[in-house]
Amino acid sequence: MKLVWSPETASKAYIDTVKSCKIFRESGVAELVSAMAAGWNAKFIVEAWSQGGPIATSVGLAVASRHTGGRHACVVPDERSRTEYLRALGDAGIATAATEVFVGEPEEVMESLAGADFVVVDCKRKDFARVLRLAVAELSQKGAVVVCKNASSKNAAGFRWRSVVVDGGSRRLVRSVFLPVGNGLDMAHVGAIGGGGGGGSSGPAKGEGRWIKHVDQRSGEEHVIRK
Template sequence: MKLVWSPETASKAYIDTVKSCEKLKESGVAELLSAMAAGWNAKFIVESWCHGGPIATSVGLAVAARNTGARHVCIVPDEASRLTYTQSMAEMGVAPPPEVVIAGSAEAAISRLAGLDFLVVDCKQRDFARVLRVARVSNRGAVLACKNAWQMSNNSNLSLFRWNVVLEKGTRVVRSVFLPVGKGLDIAYIGSEIGVGSGGGGSSSDDGGRKGPSRWIKHIDKKSGEEHVFRK
């Protein structure tokens, strides 16, 4: 199985998010992520949020979830963050609100949410890399997005974020891209054969489970420095 793109759903989610976030007057991160989640027909959207963070992305993801009928879960560190989050979403007209999971460690919470196909984390949060490493993705693959990617660099125009560093070894990155939106947005499409946090046992076969000869090929993009791993 694989993710299938729907431009019509993406366009509707984008426009709905623009309308919903009009008064926030923030960057286009929320609109872009909303369009991507809806366009890929995400069915399980997960994000992390903490007190004091912007709410626009959450609103955009809620819009996408409404368009695709997805389950939308937000991981927060404590009760104060939960109260602020739900109040802020209500003020933005998001009803019903997303599911909120309270966990002192986002890493611990994400490991219990199996089957996600769209994940958004913030590079400003200390455990964002560990969250990516243990995320249990859907068998049809997943889209992973990291906000504030410029946070990783001293140069505001350069991202030092590297997917091969933060993901579990052997994860198949089908495609990745860095976008100069907001404070930097790094996005990767993870293939379905080996998911993040799968422990290397997520491969499947059409021959009744028998393992045929195969090998992994590593390719490094000379322009971006990204490492892509493919199985042939």
């Protein structure tokens, strides 16, 4: 997955998410995650949600999928969570028919969600590391972006990306970054299958290209693109 940034698509998703999330009183996590998913043209967005959890980020992901023309799927543990999730999306003005909801434990449904290229997991879940590991195992063969929200919670203490980004050595952690937004966003770009080993600080392999970091002087946002 080459992270080619589209400022225009990201901006549209950001603005639409702001409008859709005006009924919530939360930080800018939903808007930022929506802009990232849209700006990187995610075609299959997957999230995990359970009853009582905040819905704003889910709204943002639904908005992003609309702008990229991709799929948006959510994993919930039971029918009660499914009902609450769809009702909350509807209350925010989101067309619920466009979101696929899978009911069951992660082990039961993640295989059905193979090929995701943008995944969001809440670190407040006690089982977030298990959910994350299962999700990473089913990522798109072309690579993906994985986001952990509420990454400053006690459940995430000691978490390391290299503990979950493993696939018989065929996956590699291209880059990870922590952003102090909301209660913390910990994000990683997972490389394509067969894309090489552990990443590290070595230079790009032959034919692999190089990564360039660009900081938007107006917004302060950091974008990473491959040349």
